[in-house]
Amino acid sequence: MRSLILPMLMVAGVVVAETKPFPAVIPNEKPDFPISAAMERLYDEWNPHEDRANELYSNFKYTELNFKREKNVSRRDPTKVIKVDGIYHVWYTGRRTECPPVGLKKMTETQPGTDWDLADIWHATSSNGIDWVEDAAPAVRRPPKPEQGHRSICTPGILVWEGKYYLYFQAYNQVGGQEYCPVRVAYADSPNGPWTHHPANVVEPSPEGTWGNIKINDPCPVVHNGRILIYYKGAPIERGPEYVLRMQGVSFCDNPLGPFEASTLNPVINSGHETCMFAWKDGVAALVALDGPEKNTIQWSPDGENFKVMSMIQVPPVAPGPYCPTTFEGKGDGRGFTWGLCHINPDGGGAANESILARFDCDLSLDHDVPVFK
Numbered sequence: 001m002r003s004l005i006l007p008m009l010m011v012a013g014v015v016v017a018e019t020k021p022f023p024a025v026i027p028n029e030k031p032d033f034p035i036s037a038a039m040e041r042l043y044d045e046w047n048p049h050e051d052r053a054n055e056l057y058s059n060f061k062y063t064e065l066n067f068k069r070e071k072n073v074s075r076r077d078p079t080k081v082i083k084v085d086g087i088y089h090v091w092y093t094g095r096r097t098e099c100p101p102v103g104l105k106k107m108t109e110t111q112p113g114t115d116w117d118l119a120d121i122w123h124a125t126s127s128n129g130i131d132w133v134e135d136a137a138p139a140v141r142r143p144p145k146p147e148q149g150h151r152s153i154c155t156p157g158i159l160v161w162e163g164k165y166y167l168y169f170q171a172y173n174q175v176g177g178q179e180y181c182p183v184r185v186a187y188a189d190s191p192n193g194p195w196t197h198h199p200a201n202v203v204e205p206s207p208e209g210t211w212g213n214i215k216i217n218d219p220c221p222v223v224h225n226g227r228i229l230i231y232y233k234g235a236p237i238e239r240g241p242e243y244v245l246r247m248q249g250v251s252f253c254d255n256p257l258g259p260f261e262a263s264t265l266n267p268v269i270n271s272g273h274e275t276c277m278f279a280w281k282d283g284v285a286a287l288v289a290l291d292g293p294e295k296n297t298i299q300w301s302p303d304g305e306n307f308k309v310m311s312m313i314q315v316p317p318v319a320p321g322p323y324c325p326t327t328f329e330g331k332g333d334g335r336g337f338t339w340g341l342c343h344i345n346p347d348g349g350g351a352a353n354e355s356i357l358a359r360f361d362c363d364l365s366l367d368h369d370v371p372v373f374k
């Protein structure tokens with residue numbers, strides 16, 4: 001609300017606020033003379049000192065990873081990076097097939113429909129976060145038929161909880177536009193495995209007729225207030241323009257093997273494609289990219305359910321997996337991150353080509369004395 005002690009002018013009996021030119025030195029406080037709607041917003045919604053003073057704003061720099069590009073080999077949707085005994089670890093969707101994706105109508109038992117079809121979960125390690133070495137075989141393989149996920153397991157999210165490791169992933173029996181896809185989990189005592197498939201679904205699509213009733217994509221675990229939160233993208237049956245696709249919800253549990261209980265407020269993010277949530281101060285932040293009216297923003301929520309847009313970002317990483325250890329500490333002191341891995345579709349088509357992994361560098365960290373990439 002505009003201050004009540006505005007300088008007033010009497011014009012033909014009508015009281016109007018005195019206008020003034022906007023000063024060259026941007027005032028710290030909202031001026032008490034008329035300003036435009038954009039300048040009102042600058043004070044009410046944003047920060048008069050621009051994004052350089054905004055801790056949740058950053059630019060992003062990209063570097064391709066050192067993996068050799070091979071025909072019909074795809075790497076995408078990396079987890080967060082974790083560091084254990086001085087070694088960085090990441091997991092991702094890995095596809096090695098006899099041909100490129102042939103589309104949903106032509107796919108066969110051995111020919112993939114999409115880039116994430118006929119996939120397993122692969123693992124790579126690094127001593128410096130720059131040079132990566134991929135294991136010789138998948139870390140978690142598709143389970144045998146008829147177990148859920150026998151066609152493809154993909155788009156993993158890592159959780160470190162009480163000294164154990166949990167990989168959540170999309171589990172498809174059939175990949176396609178309208179196919180049922182719950183989240184499953186595999187667990188291990190070491191990041192090097194061996195991994196054991198948990199035999200039940202841990203996050204189910206939401207009930208018939210609701211926003212996430214077909215698939216749960218991109219499971220993204222965060223620890224907040226002593227609980228495990230799994231964020232995900234939901235997809236309803238596509239029945240025309242009234243359906244807003246690609247919103248994100250959250251489920252809670254105290255046990256990493258679930259079953260997770262959905263927030264009654266879902267969806268909690270109205271935009272975005274792949275999920276990227278991380279602990280920030282005593283709440284949860286989300287990097288929201290690619291789709292929806294609030295794409296290319298960073299948002300924050302004190303409770304993990306009610307998010308506010310904090311910054312607008314340019315060229316954000318796609319499917320980001322940041323290195324942010326505080327995300328699993330659950331101490332209410334999330335410190336953010338300065339780098340991570342993401343994927344790129346160098347040939348343009350998201351579902352029809354091989355993807356590659358890249359490293360991004362940024363400054364979404366509370367631990368930098370001197371801001372970089374702002």
Ligand code: AAL
Nearest residue numbers: 116155217218273274319
């Ligand atoms: C990804 C994710 C989900 C989608 C597809 C594979 O980047 O959003 O996992 O289903 O693309």
